[in-house]
Amino acid sequence: MVSHGMLRAACVLALIAILSSQEAFADRLDLIQMRGVLIVGVKSDYPPFGMLDANGRLIGFEPDLAAELARRLNVRLQLVAVSSTNRLQKLEEGAIDVVIATLGDTPQRRQIATLIEPNYYASGVAVVAPPNAHLSSWADLRGKKVCATQGAYFNRSMAQRFLLDLQVFNGTRDTKMALRDGRCVAWLYDDTGIVGLLNDPEWTSYETPLPSTMVSPWAMAIAASEHGSELERAISDAIADWHRSGWLIETEQRWGIKSSRFLADTHQLWTQTEPDGGPVCARLASGEWPSECRNKLLLTSTDVSGLQHIGLLIKERTGLNLTIFYDAYDRNLFLAGLWMTLQLMAGCIVGSLILGCLGALVAEGMPWLCGLVRLSAAIGRMTPPLLLIYLIFFGVGHIVVTRYGWTFDGSMIAVLCLSLYTGCAIVYTLLEACALLRNQEPGFALGWRGLPRALRLAYTPVIAALINVVKATGMASAIAVPELISASTAIVAEQGNAAVMMNVLMIAYFLLVMGVVRLFNCLERWMLQHDAR
Amino acid sequence: MTPAEIVHVLVVWTPFLAGGFLWNILISLVAMAIGTVFGAVLARLRLSGRKSLARMGLAVTELTRNIPTFVFLFYLAFLIPVEFKVSDEIYSFPAWLKASLALSVAVVGFVSDNLLVAWQHWRNANHSAALLFVPSWTMYLVIIVMASSTASVIGVGEIVSRCNVVIAAVSGEEMMVWVYIYAIGYFFGLCFPLNWAMGRVKKRLLAHVGGTSAQKCGECER
The missing domain is CATH 3.40.190.10 (Periplasmic binding protein-like II)
Incomplete structure (x- = not known):
């Protein structure tokens, strides 16, 4: 009887002990250390990231990460196969401690589990x-x-x-x-x-x-309730160390995976140092990693300050993702594109004028060359500039590279081809202006001194041709010159904000063209005033 | 590669490339059609007695003049969905039509300006001067045919993108130059005679009018 009562009491005590121990394990890390085993969910059907070997053991890139994690925590490792559908559910149930199973880091998943930064792969x-x-x-x-x-x-x-x-x-x-x-x-x-x-x-x-x-970064996950726990911090520190030491890159190589840009970039970022010698990616006083070391795609306006905060706030409220204003990388890309476009525009205006004037001077000054110039100008005008750019950049460029080893600069070729096309049109209008001037004064011949008069007479069509070439500078993007269109499509490719970027591109170009038109109008007014004086 | 081999390759691929050039012509004609309709509406507005309408017509015309067609091509390519659904029917929006739309913007400005002048001449019973619009329009078509080559950058299968297909297929690096030159020949073959003939027509008409030629030519260059 007595023993029966004691047994019952022991049971109750044991139950209390278990319940209270659940309370005591506010941090799962304590539980893991007490049980001496880390239970990790990995994939079994995603070679070589997680797969079964001939003996039915789980091996791969992710099991290696799990093993290293267990070694750092000084416990044994138990691997459990999970699938894409049950991995987070098993985590929530408490059947596993950590998920390392090709889990993409998304805002939705951050709602139902604690996803650990830094991301370990992508x-x-x-x-x-x-x-x-x-x-x-x-x-x-x-x-x-x-x-x-x-x-x-x-x-x-x-x-x-x-x-x-x-x-x-x-x-x-x-x-x-x-x-x-x-x-x-x-x-x-x-x-x-x-x-x-x-x-x-x-x-x-x-x-x-x-x-x-x-690129979609992968995160290790622990239960939602473990947010801010010792376990999260321990795993986070481990991943940070792996990025710093390059151990993840070695592991990737060991499994014969084509080296990923993500690991290389992250390794570089985590080994960067401040001017004072401390690492850029060091924990802040709040315990968080600095925003530049976190997953850029998942930062919210509360995580950052300054321009980035405003930009992300606009994105969250309106859906407009103006990365060229708040993201330094995109901003620089866009500004470099703008600068390149300005150079192309200036180059094309100057080049077209030079080629046009030279062509007209040669045709007028050397009568025996006149026919040839007229014929080349006709061919030049009837050749689509884009085709000419391809012909010279790829066709001629290839022959020159193989024979002489010279390489062409894409922007130079774009300026040359567009100038040729426009220059040919200018030759025509100048020659027509000369014919008209000859009607007025029979002895007129186009020379250095007569050129300004011919240009004045042909001002309107010449300017129209120059404005057209300014509008066409975007063609340089076809041979990957990093101008505005190239920059904008590159940003769309990264961020997926096609609507925003295409409108920004359109407005930017519109303003540039309008600026050039204004400039020529001013020039005309100045010339008229000059004449009046 | 011997010249005979080069010619052989070009002959083999001629139907393919010529088919591409037909696309260029189609894209250009559709662009001209769309642009002419809208340009005519704008010209009509500018000629209407009401000041507000005339001002609106001019403002829209000036807007179209400042829009670079090459950039607009990308704009439409990215922003018009490939397919859209109208009451359970899925319609696709082909890339070549996007190219036509982009090119038509330039045509709108051209037609609005030139038709305005032609209309005024016609009203003053100056019929020959008004008819100058026809050769100018045709010469503008030539410019648009050449601009239609830019449709290749958004993946329309016209002659320039087909050139790139041929180059990839024959994989002879020296073939590249010849394929491009051959394509240039197509443009020249269509545009030069057309331009020349229209130049003649224009001269005839101008002789009728007896006006100054410089001013007229200023318009045709736009």
């Missing part, structure tokens, strides 16, 4: 293309047929950002066949998934010619 979108596909930038795929698999989260945004003509197929097998049969020039794919695909012997000749885009 996936992006890349293309698989047959050999010799001649793809050097994403812009080469504009308007091209590109295969994609139904349901991939990036299909829609990729089509919008890069103007792709997407051919969506039902499954991986169908998409593979479509690419092999040449029904599209490339296949849009998650770059971390490509690794497994290209190991297939049939696919070894295929390549991934373009850098990954739409």
Whole structure:
């Protein structure tokens, strides 16, 4: 009887102890250390990030991270296979301590779990293309047929950002066949998934010619209730150390993964130092990492201050993502583009005038060359400038590089070609003005002294031609000159803010053209006043 | 590569490239059609007795003059959705039509200005001078045909983008120059005779009018 009572009391005591111990483990780190085991959920079907070996053990890039984490916490490791659908649920139930399972860092997921910064890896979108596909930038795929698999989260945004003509197929097998049969020039794919695909012997000749885009960082996750806990801090410190030491890059190499830009960039960022020698990415007094070391895509206006705070506030309230105002990188890209466009405009105006005047002078001054000049001017006027740019930049440029080893500067070629086209039109109008002047005074001949008079007479058409060439400077973007259009499309590709950027681009160009028109109007007024005096 | 081989490659790809050039012509004609309709409306507004309408017509014309078509091409390419749904039917908006729309903006300004002058001449029974609009319009078509090559940057399968397809397919680096020159030949072959013929027509008409030629030519260059 007594023993029965004691047993009951012991049970109650044990229950109290367990309950109170639950209370005592306010921090999961204590529980982990007490039990001596860290339970981590990883993928089993995503080689080489998480997969099963011949003995059915979980191995891969992410299990390696889990093992290193357990070693740092001085506990044993237990791996549990999780899937994309149950990974966060198991975390919430408490069945696992940490999720390291290709989990993309998104605002929605931050609502239901604690996602740990810094991010430890990132996936992006890349293309698989047959050999010799001649793809050097994403812009080469504009308007091209590109295969994609139904349901991939990036299909829609990729089509919008890069103007792709997407051919969506039902499954991986169908998409593979479509690419092999040449029904599209490339296949849009998650770059971390490509690794497994290209190991297939049939696919070894295929390549991934373009850098990954739409980069989505991956985060390790712990339960939502663990926000701000010791566990979060411990894992966060571990990842920060791995970035600093380059251990993640080594691990990536060990698993034969094509080295990711994200790890290289993050390594560089986390090893940067302030002028006083301290690291840039050091914890602030609040315990947070500085905003420049955090996931830029997920910062909210409360995380930052200054211009960035205002910019993010506008984005949160109105949806307008004005990155060129609050993001230093985008701002510099845009300003550099603006500066390049201004240079192109000035270069084209000067170049067109010089070529036009020289052509007219030669035609008038050397009668035996007149026919030749007229013929070349006619050809020049009837050649689309874009085609001329391609011919000289790629065609002639290639021959010159292989024969003489000289490379051309794209912006110089754009200025030259556009000036040629416009110069030819100016030759015509000048020659017509000369004919008219000869009607008035039979002895008129175009020389250095007669040139200003001819230019005055042909002022309106010459200015119209110059304004046209100013408007056409954007063509330089076709050969990747980093001017305004190139800068804007690059920002759209990164941020997906096509509506904002295209309006900004349009307004900027509109104002530039208006400025040039104003300038010429002022010049005309000044000349008229000069004449009156 | 021997000249015979180069010619052979060009001949083999001629149907493909010529088909591309037909697209250039189609894009240009559609752009001219859209631009002429809207330009005519603007010219009509500018000629209407009401001051407010005339001012509006002029303001819109000036707006179109300042819009760079090449930038507008990107604007439309990014901002007009590829497909849109109207009561359960999905309609697609082809890229070539976006190119036509972008180019038509330049045509609007041109037609508005030139038709205004032509209309005034017609009202004054100065019919030959009014008819100058026809050669000017055709010469502007030539300019638009050349500008239609820019549609390649948004992926329209016209002659320039087909050149790039050919170059990738034959993968001969020295072929590149010849393919581009061959394409330039297409533009020259269409535009030069057309321009020359219109120049003749213009001279004839001007002889009728007996007016100054410099002023007229100022307009045709726009």
